Amino acid sequence: MNKKKIELQVLNISNSQAQVGAYAMVLGEVNGPRQLPVIIGSAEAQSMMIEMRGIIPPRPLTHTLFASILKALGVNLLRVLIYKVDNGVFYCYLYMKAEETILRIDARTSDAVALALRMNAPIFIYDDILEAECLKTEHSITINENEDNTGNTAPQKTLEQLKVALQKAIDEEDYERAAQLRDIINQHKKQ
Structure with missing residues (x-):
C-alpha cells in the first residue's frame, strides 16, 4: 500500500492555552492551505525556536548534539513521516540512511521536527491524516x-x-x- 504523502513546514510555535507549560506548533502544507496544530513540550519548542531564529547557544542543546553525533557517524536523516494519530497524539518515524542501510526509528513528533530542522530534512504526513486533522486557512x-x-x-x-x-x-x-x-x-x- 503506497499512501500519498504531503510535505509540511513549521509555520509557527506559540504558547498553548490548552495545557500549562505546553506550546502549539503549527505545521503547514507546503504549497497548500492546510495546517496541522500539534501540542508540544516547552523544551522542544525552545529547541525549535532557537534553530528557526538562527541562534547559536554557547553549548549544544540536546537536538543539536544528537544531530552532530549522527553527522559524525555518517548517518543522514532522509525524512520525517507522521504516520498515525491516536486521540490527538501524533506518531512519527525518522528515516535515516547509514551507508547502504535505511533505518526507520520511532520518535515523538516534536523531537523528529526539531531534528529535521537541524538536519535540513523534509517533514511528511499521510494525506488522509492531514485531511482528517487539519485546519483550513x-x-x-x-x-x-x-x-x-x-x-x-x-x-x-x-x-x-x-x-x-x-x-x-x-x-x-x-x-x-x-x-x-x-x-x-x-x-x-x-x-
Whole structure:
C-alpha cells in the first residue's frame, strides 16, 4: 500500500492555552492551505525556536548534539513521516540512511521536527491524516469568497470559519482539538 504523502513546514510555535507549560506548533502544507496544530513540550519548542531564529547557544542543546553525533557517524536523516494519530497524539518515524542501510526509528513528533530542522530534512504526513486533522486557512478560500464589496480581503471570514470548527469540536466532545482551535483563534485575534 503506497499512501500519498504531503510535505509540511513549521509555520509557527506559540504558547498553548490548552495545557500549562505546553506550546502549539503549527505545521503547514507546503504549497497548500492546510495546517496541522500539534501540542508540544516547552523544551522542544525552545529547541525549535532557537534553530528557526538562527541562534547559536554557547553549548549544544540536546537536538543539536544528537544531530552532530549522527553527522559524525555518517548517518543522514532522509525524512520525517507522521504516520498515525491516536486521540490527538501524533506518531512519527525518522528515516535515516547509514551507508547502504535505511533505518526507520520511532520518535515523538516534536523531537523528529526539531531534528529535521537541524538536519535540513523534509517533514511528511499521510494525506488522509492531514485531511482528517487539519485546519483550513484563509488560503483555502477563493479570492471572490474572501472579498468584500470594496475588493478588500476579509480576514474576519477565516476567523468565523475557525469559530465554526471550534464549535464542531466542542459538539463532538473533541476537547483537545477544541483547545488547539482556541489557541489558533487567539493567535489570529492578536494579529
